Amino acid sequence: MTVQLERPLDQAATTALETGVRAERSFGWRDLITPAVCAILVAAEIWYLSTRDLDAIEASQLEAAKLWDQTVQHIWISVAIAGMVLGVAIPLGVLVTRRRTRWIAPVVLLVGNVGQAAPTVGLLAIVGGFWLGFWAVALILGAYAMLAVLRNTIVGLQQVDPDVLDAARGMGMSPMAILFRVEFPLAVPVIGAGARTALVLAVATVPLGQNLGAGGLGATLFAGIGQNRDVTILAASLFIAVLAVLMDWAGAMVQRALTPKGIRTA
Amino acid sequence: MSDSTDVATTPKAAGSGSDAAGVPIVLDHVSKRYPGTKSAAVDDISMEIPAGEIVILVGPSGCGKTTTMRMINRLIEPTSGTITIDGEDVLSLDDVKLRREIGYVIQQIGLFPHLSIAQNVSLVPRMLKWKKQRTNDRVDEMLSLVGLEPAEYRHRYPRQLSGGQQQRVGVARALAADPPVMLMDEPFGAVDPINRARLQEEFLAVQDKLRKTIVFVTHDFDEAVKMGDRIAVLDQGSKIAQYATPEEILSSPANAFVEGFVGHGATLKRLQLERLETVDLRPVTDADSAAPRVPIKATLHDVLDEMIAKAQESLVVVKDGKPIGSVALDDVLARVRELRAEAEAREGA
Numbered sequence: 004m005t006v007q008l009e010r011p012l013d014q015a016a017t018t019a020l021e022t023g024v025r026a027e028r029s030f031g032w033r034d035l036i037t038p039a040v041c042a043i044l045v046a047a048e049i050w051y052l053s054t055r056d057l058d059a060i061e062a063s064q065l066e067a068a069k070l071w072d073q074t075v076q077h078i079w080i081s082v083a084i085a086g087m088v089l090g091v092a093i094p095l096g097v098l099v100t101r102r103r104t105r106w107i108a109p110v111v112l113l114v115g116n117v118g119q120a121a122p123t124v125g126l127l128a129i130v131g132g133f134w135l136g137f138w139a140v141a142l143i144l145g146a147y148a149m150l151a152v153l154r155n156t157i158v159g160l161q162q163v164d165p166d167v168l169d170a171a172r173g174m175g176m177s178p179m180a181i182l183f184r185v186e187f188p189l190a191v192p193v194i195g196a197g198a199r200t201a202l203v204l205a206v207a208t209v210p211l212g213q214n215l216g217a218g219g220l221g222a223t224l225f226a227g228i229g230q231n232r233d234v235t236i237l238a239a240s241l242f243i244a245v246l247a248v249l250m251d252w253a254g255a256m257v258q259r260a261l262t263p264k265g266i267r268t269a
Numbered sequence: 270m271s272d273s274t275d276v277a278t279t280p281k282a283a284g285s286g287s288d289a290a291g292v293p294i295v296l297d298h299v300s301k302r303y304p305g306t307k308s309a310a311v312d313d314i315s316m317e318i319p320a321g322e323i324v325i326l327v328g329p330s331g332c333g334k335t336t337t338m339r340m341i342n343r344l345i346e347p348t349s350g351t352i353t354i355d356g357e358d359v360l361s362l363d364d365v366k367l368r369r370e371i372g373y374v375i376q377q378i379g380l381f382p383h384l385s386i387a388q389n390v391s392l393v394p395r396m397l398k399w400k401k402q403r404t405n406d407r408v409d410e411m412l413s414l415v416g417l418e419p420a421e422y423r424h425r426y427p428r429q430l431s432g433g434q435q436q437r438v439g440v441a442r443a444l445a446a447d448p449p450v451m452l453m454d455e456p457f458g459a460v461d462p463i464n465r466a467r468l469q470e471e472f473l474a475v476q477d478k479l480r481k482t483i484v485f486v487t488h489d490f491d492e493a494v495k496m497g498d499r500i501a502v503l504d505q506g507s508k509i510a511q512y513a514t515p516e517e518i519l520s521s522p523a524n525a526f527v528e529g530f531v532g533h534g535a536t537l538k539r540l541q542l543e544r545l546e547t548v549d550l551r552p553v554t555d556a557d558s559a560a561p562r563v564p565i566k567a568t569l570h571d572v573l574d575e576m577i578a579k580a581q582e583s584l585v586v587v588k589d590g591k592p593i594g595s596v597a598l599d600d601v602l603a604r605v606r607e608l609r610a611e612a613e614a615r616e617g618a
Contacts, residue, residue, distance in 0.1 A: 170379025173344055173452075174393055174442070175369030188383045263383030265426035 029267050030259065037252040041245045048241050055234060064226050064235045070242065077219030077246060081205040084141050088148050088201045093194065096156025097182065115153045118146035124211055131215045140212030147208060148201035155197025159190030188263045195258030199251050206247040210239075220246070291482030292355035292449045294318040294341060299350030301336055310336045312506035313350070319499075321480040327493040328503030328510075328530070334486045337507045338452050341484060342371045354450060369393055372443030372451035372481070376458040378435050380427040386412070386438055387423040393446040411441035414475060433464035440472065444479070451483045458487070469495055490530060494519065494538055502527050515542055520612035539608060540570040540601075548604055550586055550594025557595045562587045569601055576601075 052065060095111050098104040126143045163186050171181045187194075210221030220243050227235030259267070295318070301311040311333040318324045326334040339345040341352055343364045352359045359367055380389050387408045394404045409419040415437040427435055436456060443451055456472075457465045473496065476483065487493055493500045494515040501512040504526055511523035519539040522528040531538070545567050561579045563572055565588040575584060582598040 164377075164379070164382075166375060166377035166379040167381060168379075169344070169377075170373065170375060170439075171381070173342060173368060173373030173375070173379075175365050175367070175371075175396060176392075177365050180396075185381060185383075265381075265383040265385065265428070 030256075034252075034256065037248065041249050041252075044241065044245055048238060052234070052238065057234065060230055061232050061234050064223055064230075064232065065238055070220070070223065070238075073218070073220045073222060074242065074246065077206070077209060077221075077243075078250070080137070080141075080209050080217060080219050081202060081250060084145050084148065084205040084209070085198065085202040087141060088145050088152050088205075089198055091145075092149050092152035092197075092201075093156050096153050096160065096194075099153075099157055100160040111153065115150040119150040121146070123147050123208060127211055127215060135215050137217060140209070140215050140217040144205055144208045144212060148204040151200040151204065152194070152197040155193050155200075156190070159193030159197075160186050162193065163189045189266065191258065191262045192266070195254070195261065199254035199258065202254050203247050203251050206243065206250050210243060290447075290449060290480045291321040293320045294355075294450065294482060294484070295353045296337070296341075297351045297353070299337070299340060299347050299352060301333070301340060301345060302348045309348075309506055311340070311347075312508060314507045314509065315350075316501060316509060316512060318482060318484060320482050322498040323476060323483040323485055323496055325493040325497035325500045326484065326486045326503055326507075327488065327490055327500055328507075330488060332503045332505055333507035334488075334503050335454055337503075338454060338484050338486050341450075342368045342373065342452055344368075369396060369446065370448050370450070372446075372448040372453075374436075374439050374443045374451065374453040374456040376455040378439040378459075380435055380438055380442070382427050384426075385423065386417075386425050386427070386430070389427065389438060390442045390445050392442065397446055399446075407445055411445050412438075414444070415441045416471060417441070433460050433468060436460055436468060440475075444475075444481075449482060451481045453483060453485045455487050456485070457492070458489075472496075490532065491538065491541075494541060502530055516608075517612075517615065520608065521615065536605070537570060537573075540573060540605070541568050543569040543604060543608070545569065545572060545586060545596060548596060548600050550596060551600070553585060553592050553595050557583060557585050557592075560585045560595065562592070563596070564588070565593065569604060572596060573598075573601055 057065065092115075095107075099108045099111055123143060126146075127140070130139050130143060167185065167189070168181060171185050176185070209217055209219045210224050213219075213221035213225045220239055223235060224239035224243065227233075227239055296314055296316050299311060299314050300309050302309045314333075314337060316324075326337060328334050336345055340347045341354070341359065343359055347360070354371075381392075384392075387405075390408045390411055391404045394407055399407070408423065412419040412422055417434065417437055422430070422434075422438075427438070430438065436459075440456070443453075457468045460468060469492065485496055487496075497515055499512065500515055500518055502510045502518065502523075504510045510530075511518055511527045513523075516539065518527060519531060519535045519542070522531055522535070528535075545563065545565055548569070560581055560583050561575055562585045563575055565586055567575075572584060576582065576598055584596050585592050586594045586596055
């Protein structure tokens with residue numbers, strides 16, 4: 004047999020499309036743009052605060068050490084909520100796409116849809132009437148973010164090329180091996196996108212749980228609103244927004260690191 | 270692709286099995302019926318697939334040829350009947366373990382896009398817990414076998430390969446654990462015609478060495494003639510219309526369905542199976558010096574085509590670039606008459 008390159012470039016391009024796997028690009032300098040912009044925004048805000056004469060209330064609200072503690076707390080709460088959502092939604096997504104348990108799909112999707120459609124603020128208010136603390140907030144915000152992960156898990160697993168699965172089965176891979184060594188690796192880009200959405204939703208909605216004692220930067224935000232201090236509101240809003248963007252960026256980096264090299268673009 | 274054409278005169282591996290690495294497969298009254306359908310997808314098929322042969326299942330779309338093939342490695346469970354591989358009932362085996370002993374190649378190839386070529390090829394050996402060194406050596410051996418330089422291709426990913434190269438990897442992957450049996454579902458169907466012809470020939474050369482038992486599904490009768498030691502022409506419900514060597518099917522189709530499926534020009538197709546080597550060559554004369562040349566490996570179909578194309582009644586036959594004799598139109602016609610006589614004798618018998 005002879006070695007020959009037959010139309011390597013154009014055919015390779017077609018087959019990449021045919022595999023139905025969404026390609027991810029590799030790491031590069033462009034990945035530093037987001038954190039750089041965030042750093043500039045935060046620096047600008049700090050400079051702005053330093054030029055202003057803060058009154059006693061504002062000064063106590065915007066105390067650096069307190070803001071830092073709240074930020075760290077905010078990150079942990081968001082990550083914990085997102086982690087819980089992944090822990091529930093990914094297994095459910097797997098069950099929905101297995102032939103034997105496919106029948107649960109309507110139930111699971113109904114719950115997911117209700118979770119997202121229900122007004123979060125209203126739920127927080129109602130639940131806040133009888134249940135306070137981290138777990139109450141985590142449950143409500145988790146229900147809100149659940150659908151994003153669930154839907155992406157289902158789509159991510161379903162978009163795996165059926166011919167690849169047929170080959171895997173035909174070669175004698177067990178269903179478990181196919182799930183963990185073929186389906187999940189190929190679904191990482193899509194499931195990852197859902198996980199990032201959940202994380203951003205968590206960062207953005209944690210402040211709403213302030214009245215239930217969730218903690219995080221919501222405390223400063225609502226303090227600013229309560230005392231009618233625009234400087235405080237602006238600062239807290241900006242920090243929350245920057246945090247959301249940075250968390251999404253970090254999620255993107257993790258996602259790309261988990262994406263197998265074969266389905267990343269050059 | 271060597272001697273795959275000599276089946277009629279010297280049945281390739283029929284019954285012998287002595288030098289065959291493959292094992293026989295027997296389908297006994299096998300049916301597949303899907304719930305809620307009136308007619309069976311596969312209706313009571315029985316056939317014996319001899320060790321070390323390429324048996325082609327050919328037929329129109331929906332005849333159940335792929336279903337029949339997929340029941341052998343239990344990707345589809347038969348509704349009734351038994352299938353044995355080397356005497357062992359496949360239904361009594363663990364389906365996952367069974368499939369590791371059977372090579373599997375499909376038209377869409379189905380390489381794992383996230384794994385390198387080496388990882389793709391080594392998948393079954395790794396599942397069978399081969400030693401690392403043995404697995405690595407085997408990957409290199411298989412890639413070389415299908416004409417891909419190991420050093421160059423080992424670390425590539427499927428999307429960096431052309432369609433033809435991907436199918437070579439598909440074949441290498443199926444052969445990696447040295448299974449006695451291979452199932453191939455239109456393996457070269459998605460490749461362009463030029464590459465398809467090359468892959469077919471290369472595969473026949475590989476099979477010549479390996480002597481696997483191969484069940485090969487196609488809807489292309491010409492491919493069936495080219496690749497098969499035996500061909501099963503299937504009608505709806507996988508009813509076997511005829512199960513015979515390509516020569517027999519071409520020269521004496523069993524019924525109108527087979528005749529229709531063989532299509533026009535059966536005699537010309539028959540000549541595709543005849544090598545120039547089966548004809549006694551004439552010595553080269555001075556008159557031939559300007560005649561066009563054909564290689565000794567050519568088929569009589571090629572010879573005839575060349576004669577018509579060049580409007581010549583005589584061609585010079587070359588082996589390794591050197592003239593070794595000549596062939597005339599009369600020689601081809603004489604061989605056609607012989608073949609007819611053989612076919613009639615077979616029908617009379």
